[in-house]
Amino acid sequence: NAGVTQTPKFQVLKTGQSMTLQCAQDMNHNSMYWYRQDPGMGLRLIYYSASEGTTDKGEVPNGYNVSRLNKREFSLRLESAAPSQTSVYFCASSEPLVTDTGELFFGEGSRLTVL
């Protein structure tokens, strides 16, 4: 049972380059999320998708775009990477609280360094 799978696990970019982080879940969850984790700041929400076909901005969306490709997949794109986007990125999925506990299931994280 894979749960939430993120790729790549590590990436080094130069300023201005673009890249896409891929996320897939096999738990048939409706909601998916992208968080970034920076030292001393916990997890901050970048974007989320409450259900297939919808996406919404979170706390720190600037510099990112997302695509909910289907129910399983939710990708995060950096169009022009900046050093401030150096971080560890986590994808997560959940069922809505009204039908379930709403607990998040996380991927293993993707460590991105922008030089």
Next chain:
Amino acid sequence: ILNVEQSPQSLHVQEGDSTNFTCSFPSSNFYALHWYRWETAKSPEALFVMTLNGDEKKKGRISATLNTKEGYSYLYIKGSQPEDSATYLCASRDAGNMLTFGGGTRLMVKP
């Protein structure tokens, strides 16, 4: 955006000590409070999800309480073990389904 705060930021205890830490959150528009355990080089894993004022949940030596009126939750660990060393995250979910995390409490248990 909710302001979720955790204290202390870090904590060193001896094996066998019991310990607790705090999560505070805005009580308005509250829907649920989550606790996650996050070991180094792994993914955060859910410990508890609580919704009702006065809720208490327990999993082995770890338990949590919730006060939604005053906006705080406590996480307790009884008889800490080295394997309890991790960062403990709380997150508050509002009625709009937005989940906001605190900065975490990093626990280190010395053998």
